[in-house]
Amino acid sequence: MGNITDRMARWSAGHPWKAIAGWFVFVVLCLGASIVVGGNPATSADYRIGEAGRAEAMAAEGGLEQAPVERVLITALDGPLDLARAEAAARDAAARMDALPEVDSVGEPVRSGDGTAVRVDITMAGPELEGKKHLDPLLAQTAAVQAAYPDLRVEETGGPSISRGVEALRGQDLQRTELIALPVTLVTLLIVFASIAMALVPLLLALTSIAAAIGLSALASHVFPDAGVGTNVILLIGLAVGVDYTLFYLKREREERAKSGGALSTRQLVDMASATSGRAVVMSGMAVIISSATLYLADDVIFSSIATGAIVVTLAAVLSSLTVLPAVLVKLGERAERRRARKAARPSHRRSGRFTAAVLRPVEKRPALMLAVSVLGLLALAAPLLSLNLTDMGRETHSREIPAMVAFDRLNAAYPDLKATHQVVVRAEAARAGEVADALHELTILTGADPHFGDTTKLRTSPDGRITLLELSVPFYGSTEEAMSSLESLRDDYVPATVGKLSGVDSAVTGDVARYTDYPEHQKQKLPMIIAALLLVTFAMTVWAFRSVVLGLVGIVLNLLSAGASLGVLVLVFQGTWAEGLLAFDSTGSIGSRVPLFLFVILFGLSMDYQVFVISRIREARLAGVPTRQAVLDGLRSSAGVVTSAAVVMVTVFASFAALHLIEIKQIGFSLAVAVLLDAFVIRLIVLPALMLLLGEANWWPSRRASVRDRVTANVG
Known part of the structure; x- marks a missing residue:
């Protein structure tokens, strides 16, 4: 992999105009192909999950599927x-x-x-x-x-008018997000590089990577249908990783330029950046891609759409950093050399900022104490996770800025029976249609005496008489305890006591309440398997990258701490009401069922960015013969500035999504912003160095010492 990335970067640096033109041609081809081929939106059948999904399939078999x-x-x-x-x-x-x-x-x-x-x-x-x-x-x-x-x-x-209103509001929100995220990102990069040209490069490459990914995602939708969330994910992840990967590369090139004091040419500097940070970008991108791919295990069209969006935009960002970025660096470097605008600077790796120095000082002196305090603090933040309440965010949670939602409230106030429905679907031989109808009539008598059910019922039978559907009204929104209690009674008591007594008859319950209930249950069942896969991926990639089992275990523990703490803060903020005015939301007393899984997967991938860039600097010093203790401190000092700058960019992007109206996207943006803050400023600056200082030489187990070959082929930085 290292040889391939080196060759790509060298070719790009040697043929800069061809590489730049080639990248833009690639972006245009991606967009053009998506226009010609078109996307493949998910259908109703793609959303079917659990018993509710089985009932919907039975209803569709008889032509009784839900209509708009x-x-x-x-x-x-x-x-x-x-x-x-x-x-x-x-x-x-x-x-x-x-x-x-x-x-x-x-x-x-x-x-x-x-x-x-x-x-x-x-x-x-x-x-x-x-x-x-x-x-x-x-x-x-x-x-x-x-x-x-x-x-x-x-x-x-x-349903149709509310869905259209949600899409329109989402589009407005995304435009506002861009207006917030792009200027703040640009200002951050200006502070980091003190150069307009150098600040624009990461932003432009991130935006072109996003454009390419949008085109690629349309093509990929023919394999993994698009659930309508792909573009959101591409924007959310693309701006963050696209800027970060370019930022890591640019900072290393500038650092090597300062160290060389003008003794090396721009081509040589680009080659050095490619051999260190360039390979680390590839490794980080692979971590995000493999972590995102675990979402396919959820067996859910929405998570498949999320995974596809994250994968294609990360691929595009990595590809841009290996191809067009070296070319741009060469042209900017030649321009700088001609004008002699760039002055020699003191090597940035020999000093650290005041903030980093202030944080590392107590870590260096009392690593055990700092480790204990920070871990206890993270565990305290994670404690609210014990009261986590997952629900599928129902239609009633949408913003009232959507006109159809205002009418929706008036409609449900006047007709409470329309708030939600149960649909009992029965499949039997056509000759038994009368027997099924009698059993369903008995079922309506039972539910009629239950205050959790409404007064409205509707019975439909397929033209061939094989499928019968009974619709029961519920005077409560689908996500409420009363509605869920009615579903439990229907499935556990009323259906078994009536239709369930008929031999050779297949029955299942769907409807608004069943959908809101079955989806979170499906996620809870899949969550352990996906987390296990994430832990295995994190461990394997860390061991592969650094040849250390100990660091693989450390990576798992740190990612769990970071994810647990950020989820705990999410529960504390969104399941209560105290932050409603601050963040402009109405609490549902729950967390969206998709949020924890999305957070775990994306955070594990993004955390590998920091893990790779921090530990690679430490290992680089260790391979150069520096004792482990000093290597840890030197590695942190040399990488802290770029990590914190990257974190500011990521937090800006994610926090801008926390300002959106849609509650689930708001929760995702907020939780990711908190997670990156904790990961960059607590995990990587306090917990990781303290732990590595305490472990000493054990960090590199089972390798006892860096071999000569390792020192020659060290490929991360």
């Missing part, structure tokens, strides 16, 4: 509702909708129990996930009815 439903809601602008006028508006809306090719069927106007609203249900044609694409004609007719009845409030809500 919109509802026109008519309420008074002020005071009591004129029901006659409202029903006239409802009939007008129904007639307009019924004439649209996008509409499959229109229900009769329905008065609310308290007389404050009238609604019309519109079932759209096509699959559930396709509804938002064909929404415009329906919204246009709703607006026409509103114009015809200005004395009433006429609005539309439903």
Whole structure:
């Protein structure tokens, strides 16, 4: 691997204009291929998980799958509702909708129990996930009815309109994120390099890597369907690793330039940076890629989409650092040499900043005490993790800045039975359809006496009579304890006591509540296996990189401490209400079911960046014959500045996602920002050096001393 990366960097440095042009051609080809081939969005079948997924598959088999439903809601602008006028508006809306090719069927106007609203249900044609694409004609007719009845409030809500509103808000949020993250990143790089040209290089390479990754992800979606989160992940991870990989490379080149005092040419300096930091970038990229790939073990289309996005953008970032970056460095170096604008500086590796020196001083004097205090502090931060409550974030958690969500609240206030549903799906021989119907009728009697169920029921049978679906209303949102209790009663008691008694009949329960319940359970089942795979990957890569079993074990422990502490802080902040005003969110009393798994995987990959760059500097000094204790201190001093600069960039990017409206993305951004802060400023500056100082020569076990060959081929830095 080292020889390949060296050859790539040398060719790029020797043919800079070809390398630069080649990179931009590659980016354009990636984007062009994605336009020609197109993406492959996930379908409803791709989301099926657990018993709920099995029931949905059975329903689809009989043509009874969930259809996209919109509802026109008519309420008074002020005071009591004129029901006659409202029903006239409802009939007008129904007639307009019924004439649209996008509409499959229109229900009769329905008065609310308290007389404050009238609604019309519109079932759209096509699959559930396709509804938002064909929404415009329906919204246009709703607006026409509103114009015809200005004395009433006429609005539309439903799954398709809420989904479209979420996408629009996400797009606005991402634009705002870019406006925050890009300038702060640029300022950070200006401080680090004191050069506009050098500061722009990491940013431009990161942005072009993101563009290439967006194109590649569209192609990859034909293998791993896109769940709609890939672009978010590419932006989240791409800006962080893209800038960081370039930053590590640039800092090493500048350090070697300062050390050489002008004795080495730009080509030689680029070769040296490639032989040290260039190879470390490859190793770090491999860690992120392999860690991200463990998400495929989740057997879930959303996590597969996340994994694909993280992998392709990391590949693009590594490729840019091996190809176009050496070429850019050569051109910038030649320009600097011609103008003699770059003055010789004192070697940055011989000194450390005030902050680093202040932190390392007590670590050097009392490593055992500093280790104990920092580990206890991290364990204290992790303690709230014991009360972790995972739920799938339901529709009711979306921001009320989405107009359809405002109508959604009014709809559910007037019609509480619409808050959630259970769907009991039964598959049997067509000749037994009457027997199944009788059992389901008995089931409705049982649920009718249970206050956790609503009064609305609906029975449908497939044309061939083999599949029967009973829909039961729930007057509670799907993520509430009452709704989950109703699901438990339905699955454990009511279905077994009725349909379950029929021999040779297959039954399963799905619906809003089942989806919200089964998904977190699925993640909990997969989490131990994925964490085990992550630990194995971290251990194996560290042992492979540094030829040390001890450092492999140290890497596992440090990553667990970092992830545990950041998750604990996440629980402390988001499961309570005390930080709602500070971070602009409404607490659900839970953490999104996808957040812990995403955090573990991405953090383990990103932590390897710091692990590689810090320990590689230490090992580099050790291979040069420096005693381990001094090598630890020298390695920390030489790498601390670039690690903290990289951490500032990452924290800026991740924290900007914490400002988004969507609660799950907000939680992910917040937790990653906290994790990187802890990892860079506590784990790498206190815990790691203290532990390595205490371990001494045992750090390198089973290798007793650096061999001559190792010293010659040391390939990390």
